[in-house]
Amino acid sequence: xxxxxxxxxxxxxxxxxxxxxxxxxxxxxxxxxxxxxxxxxxxxxxxxxxxxxxxxxxxxxxxxxxxxxxxxxxxxxxxxxxxxxxxxxxxxxxxxxxxxxxxxxxxxxxxxxxxxxxxxxxxxxxxxxxxxxxxxxxxxxxxxxxxxxxxxxxxxxxxxxxxxxxxxxxxxxxxxxxxxxxxxxxxxxxxxxxxxxxxxxxxxxxxxxxxxxxxxxxxxxxxxxxxxxxxxxxxxxxxxxxxxxxxxxxxxxxxxxxxxxxxxxxxxxxxxxxxxxxxxxxxxxxxxxxxxxxxxxxxxxxxxxxxxxxxxxxxxxxxxxxxxxxxxxx
Numbered sequence: 422x423x424x425x426x427x428x429x430x431x432x433x434x435x436x437x438x439x440x441x442x443x444x445x446x447x448x449x450x451x452x453x454x455x456x457x458x459x460x461x462x463x464x465x466x467x468x469x470x471x472x473x474x475x476x477x478x479x480x481x482x483x484x485x486x487x488x489x490x491x492x493x494x495x496x497x498x499x500x501x502x503x504x505x506x507x508x509x510x511x512x513x514x515x516x517x518x519x520x521x522x523x524x525x526x527x528x529x530x531x532x533x534x535x536x537x538x539x540x541x542x543x544x545x546x547x548x549x550x551x552x553x554x555x556x557x558x559x560x561x562x563x564x565x566x567x568x569x570x571x572x573x574x575x576x577x578x579x580x581x582x583x584x585x586x587x588x589x590x591x592x593x594x595x596x597x598x599x600x601x602x603x604x605x606x607x608x609x610x611x612x613x614x615x616x617x618x619x620x621x622x623x624x625x626x627x628x629x630x631x632x633x634x635x636x637x638x639x640x641x642x643x644x645x646x647x648x649x650x651x652x653x654x655x656x657x658x659x660x661x662x663x664x665x666x667x668x669x670x671x672x673x674x675x676x677x678x679x680x681x682x683x684x685x686x687x688x689x690x691x692x693x694x695x696x697x698x699x700x701x702x703x704x705x706x707x708x709x710x711x712x713x714x715x716x717x718x719x720x721x722x723x724x725x726x727x728x729x730x731x732x733x734x735x736x737x738x739x740x741x742x743x744x745x746x747x748x749x750x751x
Contacts, residue, residue: 431472432644433615434465440606441473444586448554449479453580457562457600458590460608463645466590469608470558473588480554487564490699496524496533498569499542502557506545513548517541524568535568539575546576550583562591562600574599610642620647649678679730679744686724693721694730694744703736 431438444454458466474482485502507525510518520537522528549555559565559573577587577600589600593607611619616637621628640646683691696711697703712721725731732738 429472429475431465431468432619433611434469434472437469437606437608438472441469442476444588445473445477445480445556448556448584448586451582451584453550453583454586454588455577455580455603456586456588457603457605458588458608459593459605461610461643462592463643463649464608464610465644466592466608467560468644470560470588470590473556474558477554477556480556481549481552483555483557484560485558486560487562487566489564492564492566494566495568496538496566496572498559498565499538499572500525502559502573503542503545506549509545509548513541513544517544521545535571536575538568539572542572543576543579546585546587547583550585554584556586557588559587559589562589567599570599574601574603577603610640611644611647612642613637616640616642616644616647619644620651623648624651682728682730683744686728687721689717689721690724693717694725697731697737697739700737703738705733705735705737708737 444456447454458469460466470484474484483502483505485498487498491497503521503525507527510521510527513521516537517540519528519530520533521541523530524533524538546555546557562570562573565573573587573589577589580587589603591600610616617633620633620636636647636650640650683694686694692715693712696715696717697708700708700711722731722733726733730739730744
């Protein structure tokens with residue numbers, strides 16, 4: 422029987438999506454679930470988080486993503502996740518409320534006690550889960566600041582009967598970042614059949630079978646690599662084959678593919694993308710105020726949207742975290 426709550430089908434991810442469907446059913450049934458999605462850059466962890474969000478009808482969604490440039494800012498990742506929940510802060514016990522308020526710079530005081538901050542976040546999430554199922558999604562957890570990772574790991578290991586899920590996506594290899602003893606789903610590359618079909622869907626015209634097989638083998642079925650790398654190749658290169666430099670990590674190769682696309686855009690659009698990469702929450706009004714101060718015109722975003730690098734909606738989202746971390750943004 423089809424599940425009416427399911428998000429759009431992801432090619433080659435049936436078993437993973439079914440596992441996430443079961444996780445959501447457990448949460449709707451009043452149980453708590455925690456999970457780490459672990460895999461290489463570009464393998465589809467973000468797509469699975471998006472699937473989870475799209476499938477979570479009837480649930481409140483809270484999202485956060487680690488930002489490499491904020492790894493030294495204590496509680497930055499935690500603030501991104503909890504900021505929409507702060508109107509509920511007044512309902513917490515006094516010591517917890519004060520600790521979280523101090524951690525987020527809402528009140529003055531000594532350095533926040535991490536144990537109290539952890540208890541405060543657990544209480545805050547539990548209170549929201551009492552009002553209805555809650556699904557918290559944390560992307561790029563390998564880039565969380567240490568304080569946020571510590572608190573979220575603390576919370577994940579103490580969920581009991583709350584209607585809540587806490588799901589992390591973390592790049593492999595990566596340090597444990599306080600996420601030990603949490604169930605892990607390893608996300609691998611697509612099988613050869615699905616990888617070939619995905620490649621055929623993005624390469625216009627006829628693709629030589631030997632070239633197709635070589636691309637599939639060299640990308641190891643990595644979906645983002647299969648989607649992005651052909652865009653940087655000429656028709657002659659696709660006809661004659663190509664090789665990825667063996668010494669370069671796949672994430673670096675994909676970043677360079679995004680970088681070439683960024684560099685082909687108007688200079689003003691590149692500046693707009695740089696400002697966007699510097700603002701982790703995707704706050705659209707804040708971004709446009711910053712753009713105005715930088716002398717960036719209203720039309721600067723359109724070429725980036727047309728190129729499929731960002732989406733402008735209620736918030737600004739990069740197509741993939743590797744767009745944000747491309748070397749042009751450093």
